[in-house]
Amino acid sequence: MPASRSEQNVTVRLVVNDRAHELEADAGETLLATLRDRLGLTGPKEACGEGECGACTVLVDGGPVASCILAAGSTNGRAVRTVEGLAGAGDLTTLQQAFVRHAAVQCGYCTPGVLMVLTALLEKVSEPTEAEVRQALAGNICRCTGYQQIVEAAVDAARAVAS
Amino acid sequence: MSALGTSPERSDADAKLRGQAVYGADLSKTGMLWAALARSPVAAGHLRAIDPVPALRIDGVLEVVTAADVPDWRTGVIVSDTPMLAADYVAYEGEPVAIVVAESRAAAEAGARSVAVDIEPVEPVSTPEQALAPGARLVHPEWNRFAVAGGADIGRNGNVVAEVVHDPGDLDEAFAAADFVVEGTYRTLRQYQAHLEPKMALATYESGRYTIEVSHQYPFRLRDRVAQILGVAPSAVRVVGHHIGGGFGAKLDVSLEAFAALLAQRYRRPVRMQHTALEERLAAPCRANAITAVRSAVRRDGTILATDVEIVSDSGAYANNGPALSSIPMFVFGSIYRVDTARIWTRNVYTNTAPTGAYRGVNGPWLVFANERHMDAIADALGRDRREFRLASLARDGDLMRNGQPLEQVSILREAFDRVDDLSGWQDAGAGELRGVGQAAAIWLTNPMPGHATVKLNEDGTATVITSATENGSGAVATGLRQIAAEALGLATDQVTVTMPDTDATGYDAGSQGSRTTHVVGRAIADASAEVRSQVLDQASQMLEAAAEDLVITDGVVSVAGVPTASVTLGQVAQSVTWTEGPIAAGASYVTPTPPHDPLCATGMLIKGWPTPTYHLHQAEVSVDAVTGHVTVDRYIVCQEVGRAIHPDAITGQIQGGVAQGLGFALSERVDLDHGRYVQRTFKQHGLPLAADVPRVEAIVMEHADPAGPFGAKGAAEPPVVPVAAAVANAVADAIGAPIDSLPIRPEDVLDALERTQ
Numbered sequence: 001m002p003a004s005r006s007e008q009n010v011t012v013r014l015v016v017n018d019r020a021h022e023l024e025a026d027a028g029e030t031l032l033a034t035l036r037d038r039l040g041l042t043g044p045k046e047a048c049g050e051g052e053c054g055a056c057t058v059l060v061d062g063g064p065v066a067s068c069i070l071a072a073g074s075t076n077g078r079a080v081r082t083v084e085g086l087a088g089a090g091d092l093t094t095l096q097q098a099f100v101r102h103a104a105v106q107c108g109y110c111t112p113g114v115l116m117v118l119t120a121l122l123e124k125v126s127e128p129t130e131a132e133v134r135q136a137l138a139g140n141i142c143r144c145t146g147y148q149q150i151v152e153a154a155v156d157a158a159r160a161v162a163s
Numbered sequence: 164m165s166a167l168g169t170s171p172e173r174s175d176a177d178a179k180l181r182g183q184a185v186y187g188a189d190l191s192k193t194g195m196l197w198a199a200l201a202r203s204p205v206a207a208g209h210l211r212a213i214d215p216v217p218a219l220r221i222d223g224v225l226e227v228v229t230a231a232d233v234p235d236w237r238t239g240v241i242v243s244d245t246p247m248l249a250a251d252y253v254a255y256e257g258e259p260v261a262i263v264v265a266e267s268r269a270a271a272e273a274g275a276r277s278v279a280v281d282i283e284p285v286e287p288v289s290t291p292e293q294a295l296a297p298g299a300r301l302v303h304p305e306w307n308r309f310a311v312a313g314g315a316d317i318g319r320n321g322n323v324v325a326e327v328v329h330d331p332g333d334l335d336e337a338f339a340a341a342d343f344v345v346e347g348t349y350r351t352l353r354q355y356q357a358h359l360e361p362k363m364a365l366a367t368y369e370s371g372r373y374t375i376e377v378s379h380q381y382p383f384r385l386r387d388r389v390a391q392i393l394g395v396a397p398s399a400v401r402v403v404g405h406h407i408g409g410g411f412g413a414k415l416d417v418s419l420e421a422f423a424a425l426l427a428q429r430y431r432r433p434v435r436m437q438h439t440a441l442e443e444r445l446a447a448p449c450r451a452n453a454i455t456a457v458r459s460a461v462r463r464d465g466t467i468l469a470t471d472v473e474i475v476s477d478s479g480a481y482a483n484n485g486p487a488l489s490s491i492p493m494f495v496f497g498s499i500y501r502v503d504t505a506r507i508w509t510r511n512v513y514t515n516t517a518p519t520g521a522y523r524g525v526n527g528p529w530l531v532f533a534n535e536r537h538m539d540a541i542a543d544a545l546g547r548d549r550r551e552f553r554l555a556s557l558a559r560d561g562d563l564m565r566n567g568q569p570l571e572q573v574s575i576l577r578e579a580f581d582r583v584d585d586l587s588g589w590q591d592a593g594a595g596e597l598r599g600v601g602q603a604a605a606i607w608l609t610n611p612m613p614g615h616a617t618v619k620l621n622e623d624g625t626a627t628v629i630t631s632a633t634e635n636g637s638g639a640v641a642t643g644l645r646q647i648a649a650e651a652l653g654l655a656t657d658q659v660t661v662t663m664p665d666t667d668a669t670g671y672d673a674g675s676q677g678s679r680t681t682h683v684v685g686r687a688i689a690d691a692s693a694e695v696r697s698q699v700l701d702q703a704s705q706m707l708e709a710a711a712e713d714l715v716i717t718d719g720v721v722s723v724a725g726v727p728t729a730s731v732t733l734g735q736v737a738q739s740v741t742w743t744e745g746p747i748a749a750g751a752s753y754v755t756p757t758p759p760h761d762p763l764c765a766t767g768m769l770i771k772g773w774p775t776p777t778y779h780l781h782q783a784e785v786s787v788d789a790v791t792g793h794v795t796v797d798r799y800i801v802c803q804e805v806g807r808a809i810h811p812d813a814i815t816g817q818i819q820g821g822v823a824q825g826l827g828f829a830l831s832e833r834v835d836l837d838h839g840r841y842v843q844r845t846f847k848q849h850g851l852p853l854a855a856d857v858p859r860v861e862a863i864v865m866e867h868a869d870p871a872g873p874f875g876a877k878g879a880a881e882p883p884v885v886p887v888a889a890a891v892a893n894a895v896a897d898a899i900g901a902p903i904d905s906l907p908i909r910p911e912d913v914l915d916a917l918e919r920t921q
Contacts, residue, residue: 041182042182049439053846087181103170141851143357
């Protein structure tokens with residue numbers, strides 16, 4: 001059976017890291033594929049492809065989502081933020097700086113997704129406890145760090161922002 | 164200021180935090196094709212036919228390549244048993260049978276799913292027990308025709324891939340003299356590396372040479388393996404390394420690269436491949452499942468007269484490095500705890516399952532689990548306190564391991580027992596209803612394999628280290644090697660850069676494995692830096708009109724000792740020397756010598772010594788939920804000897820990360836096989852530890868400088884995973900008053916055990 005012949009493209013208008021885009025996505029195309037393959041934003045990582053590991057996490061209208069299982073079409077009219085949009089070309093954010101200080105980056109493949117989840121958390125909760133940070137990371141697998149330095153970085157960043 | 168013992172920023176942190184770092188899985192090239200593998204859907208069977216037509220009907224599919232179109236020889240790291248594509252029979256679920264080439268990734272993957280593979284299934288040899296049973300079907304009927312690297316005698320026989328036998332012949336006598344015998348059989352599952360970045364390859368072929376861009380832990384092995392598979396000279400292959408999204412041993416050997424290289428040559432276009440999530444599991448070289456039976460002859464005074472160990476580990480369908488790993492029991496049993504004699508018999512066997520291989524701490528977690536559970540069992544049988552019995556049994560400096568190698572610094576472990584006791588007193592630890600404490604100790608090696616580094620002084624007085632050492636995430640390259648060069652040259656860490664791996668541009672490097680990078684490559688850098696420093700001092704001595712031996716280099720400035728005003732910067736020296744004598748650069752190599760040992764201690768032994776050992780003591784304190792059987796780790800303490808701590812925060816990160824992997828192996832992670840096929844097919848099903856599952860780990864780092872290491876450093880990154888399951892199992896057994904003989908420790912098993920004891 002010929003594949004993809006009967007599939008229809010969808011027009012998607014979305015704002016990514018404060019820039020408006022209008023593009024034609026394949027039906028069934030994931031937001032992750034759109035970001036990586038069409039917009040060249042390879043910060044969000046491709047890993048499990050099943051929404052289980054969190055490496056592809058981006059913020060859609062401020063909330064963390066697994067972009068590898070979200071249809072690009074469903075983000076029509078919405079605002080997407082990726083890891084590239086955190087610091088832009090400027091200084092690292094307080095959270096990112098805390099990751100540097102706490103040696104919370106190892107292989108770094110989970111880092112973009114973890115940063116998005118924690119950014120969303122810190123926007124909602126000004127001074128989360130360690131337990132709240134760990135709970136927020138329930139959808140993010142990190143095989144390198146054992147999470148401790150990530151958790152410490154998040155708590156420290158929240159404190160730095162609050163003070 | 165010294166660059167060592169501080170925790171400067173990693174050179175890759177900024178790029179990784181901005182999402183700028185380019186990993187293998189982010190690579191693409193203009194005009195590239197995609198390819199994907201069609202794999203065997205069954206664990207064993209006769210391959211009758213492959214029908215490419217359904218795949219070729221898909222838009223964008225160009226070709227289906229089968230065994231007839233590729234080299235027909237078998238290859239391997241140790242045993243040449245692995246075909247590039249299966250031709251007559253398949254030996255495991257997931258074995259590659261065809262390659263689909265396409266204009267797009269989607270077409271390649273759809274094509275791979277559509278290839279019609281006609282296999283007549285046969286009953287798989289599913290377990291090591293089945294493989295060893297009398298009359299078992301041979302996984303490879305022609306095993307006797309497979310070549311072994313170097314012609315080594317590794318005891319191959321039918322389904323036995325390798326056999327290591329250490330038998331001094333005095334066991335019967337010892338057992339006859341025993342007051343009693345303590346025995347146990349310990350069973351452990353496979354463990355999946357679960358690195359997040361899928362395996363990938365991007366190959367090009369130009370002017371008679373292959374270039375492979377990849378995220379790989381060991382580019383030089385990859386170069387040699389691709390050459391072996393394609394039948395070309397290693398120099399016809401260039402491997403260029405990119406950021407690695409985790410490996411833990413899974414990215415040490417060839418996977419997709421040779422397929423991509425073959426197609427790049429066939430089409431004269433770049434070819435990209437990448438595993439799907441399912442392929443990641445089917446093709447992962449998991450930690451081997453194993454059965455370890457231990458029996459000791461014990462005297463009432465606590466003397467262990469003899470230990471008899473019989474191990475069967477599952478190699479899966481191909482040998483990989485299983486034959487080499489079969490030496491490792493020789494360094495675990497009768498090692499840090501004294502036994503008068505020991506027999507150690509290890510067999511690594513073929514089954515119709517995915518080939519196992521290297522996972523961080525190769526074989527260590529299950530061997531130490533068996534050894535330390537056994538120590539608890541002996542202590543219990545003697546009615547002795549488990550910690551006191553360990554201390555009484557601990558080897559003394561100069562005692563010999565089973566390979567005849569002296570344990571030179573084993574007394575470090577006595578310090579470790581004291582340090583852990585200071586932090587959490589043994590007497591009170593784990594006290595209370597359904598609470599328990601367990602300890603596990605280990606000696607682990609620093610991988611000795613060769614490394615090379617060139618250190619060049621840049622014309623602005625900074626330095627660049629040129630090496631193919633790979634940064635797998637540990638920070639060994641991104642901070643450790645830079646700190647070592649900085650310290651040796653009198654620079655700040657941020658004035659030293661390190662190149663990315665490129666087999667055309669650097670000397671040989673044996674990859675990120677066995678904690679070797681800081682020690683081995685660091686030593687090469689220290690030696691090369693000493694030569695650079697001496698050339699700098701020669702030049703500065705002319706510029707300052709002072710004797711070279713009167714000069715000091717601090718913070719990038721060369722000055723006459725005691726006369727700080729008489730100085731030149733390294734930048735001035737570099738500028739001057741470049742245009743007079745020529746630029747300054749120096750290279751150095753290092754391989755750790757094999758420690759003294761008895762070459763006749765065992766047959767089949769490929770790893771003969773245990774170089775640059777480090778010492779480890781872990782303590783777990785747990786509580787058990789009487790209703791659910793769930794185990795909570797209340798406190799976890801690691802005491803680890805590292806030689807010298809170059810980057811303390813990175814070491815802490817390795818300890819916490821290693822313990823997390825060990826806790827997964829102990830408590831939650833599963834890789835089950837059902838008739839040879841993997842049961843778990845997605846990340847979630849494996850039960851990997853999440854942030855809420857992992858306790859804060861308390862780390863005590865001990866320093867005993869190694870004269871051969873760079874500024875005293877030994878390896879640090881691999882071993883924190885090794886003793887964890889043992890410590891946790893001992894703690895759970897203590898809590899429930901019943902033995903734990905298999906991993907992972909499932910809540911239902913805990914409840915069963917509780918029921919039996921009550």
